Amino acid sequence: MEVVIAPGPELARIAADAIEKLLRVRPQAVLGLATGSSPLAVYDELARRHESDGLSFAQASAFMLDEYVGLPAQHPERYRNVIETEIASRVDFAPGAVHGPDGLADDLVAACAAYERAIADAGGVDLQLLGIGTDGHVAFNEPGSSLASRTRIKTLTRQTREDNARFFGGDVDQVPTHCLTQGLATIMSARHLVLLAQGRGKAEAVHQLVEGPVSAMWPGTVLQHHPHVTVLVDDAAASRLQLADYFRETYAAKPAWQGL
Numbered sequence: 001m002e003v004v005i006a007p008g009p010e011l012a013r014i015a016a017d018a019i020e021k022l023l024r025v026r027p028q029a030v031l032g033l034a035t036g037s038s039p040l041a042v043y044d045e046l047a048r049r050h051e052s053d054g055l056s057f058a059q060a061s062a063f064m065l066d067e068y069v070g071l072p073a074q075h076p077e078r079y080r081n082v083i084e085t086e087i088a089s090r091v092d093f094a095p096g097a098v099h100g101p102d103g104l105a106d107d108l109v110a111a112c113a114a115y116e117r118a119i120a121d122a123g124g125v126d127l128q129l130l131g132i133g134t135d136g137h138v139a140f141n142e143p144g145s146s147l148a149s150r151t152r153i154k155t156l157t158r159q160t161r162e163d164n165a166r167f168f169g170g171d172v173d174q175v176p177t178h179c180l181t182q183g184l185a186t187i188m189s190a191r192h193l194v195l196l197a198q199g200r201g202k203a204e205a206v207h208q209l210v211e212g213p214v215s216a217m218w219p220g221t222v223l224q225h226h227p228h229v230t231v232l233v234d235d236a237a238a239s240r241l242q243l244a245d246y247f248r249e250t251y252a253a254k255p256a257w258q259g260l
C-alpha cells in the first residue's frame with residue numbers, strides 16, 4: 001500500500017496521471033468509476049486532458065461501483081446519472097461502454113449476478129478509483145460486510161444516509177435505504193486500486209484503512225491484502241496516521257521513474 005499525502009489538486013493530478021498512463025499504454029483499459037465528492041477533481045482533470053491533450057476513452061470501458069435501489073431513471077442523484085454528468089458525457093466513451101448495477105431491475109439478485117458476469121467478461125477492472133465513507137465503507141460495503149462479498153443488495157447505515165443527505169436537499173428521508181454494490185472481493189479483483197480521501201472527517205477511516213487491523217467493522221481495511229493499492233490523502237485526512245512522517249519522507253524521496 002503506497003500512501004501519498006499531498007494537497008487536493010495534486011492528488012487529483014496523481015490519480016489522473018495513473019489513468020492517463022494506463023490509457024496511453026492500453027487504450028482498451030477497463031476503468032472502475034466511483035461516485036461521491038472525492039473523485040470529482042480527478043474527473044475534471046481527465047475531462048481537461050481529453051479536451052486539451054487528446055486523451056481518449058474511445059476504446060475503454062468502465063464499471064461503476066454501486067447504485068441506489070429504486071431512484072427513478074431521471075433522478076439526478078441516481079449514480080448512473082451522476083457518472084454520466086461528472087465524467088462519461090465529458091469524454092469520448094463509446095455508447096454502452098459505461099456500466100452500472102441496475103438499481104431499477106425487477107429481479108435485483110439476478111441484476112447483481114449479471115453485473116459480476118459483465119465485469120468478468122470484460123476481463124476485470126484494470127484501475128479502480130475509490131473513495132471511503134466516514135465509517136470506513138468502500139463502494140457501499142457498510143461495516144459488517146463480508147470481506148469475501150460479491151455484488152449484492154445492501155442496506156445503508158444511518159450514518160451513510162446522513163452523510164449523503166447533502167445530495168438530497170439535506171433531507172435524510174429522501175436518501176434511499178438500499179443499494180446494489182460491488183462486494184469487497186469484487187473490488188479486490190481489480191488490478192490497481194486508487195483511493196482518494198480528503199478532509200478531517202475521513203481521518204479515522206484513513207487511519208483504520210492504513211494502520212488498523214483488518215476487520216469487517218472497517219471494510220476498507222481489506223485493501224491491506226491487495227498487492228497494488230495507492231492511497232491519496234490530504235493533510236487533514238492524514239492527520240491521524242501514525243506513519244504520516246514516514247509516508248511524507250518516502251514520497252519526497254521517490255524516484256521519478258517509479259510511477260504509482
Ligand SMILES: N[C@@H]1[C@@H](O)[C@H](O)[C@@H](COP(=O)(O)O)O[C@@H]1O
Nearest residue numbers: 035036037038131132133139140
Ligand atoms: N457510495 C459512495 C462511496 O463510493 C463513496 O466513496 C463514499 C464517500 O463519499 P465522498 O467521496 O463524497 O466523501 O460515499 C458514498 O456513499
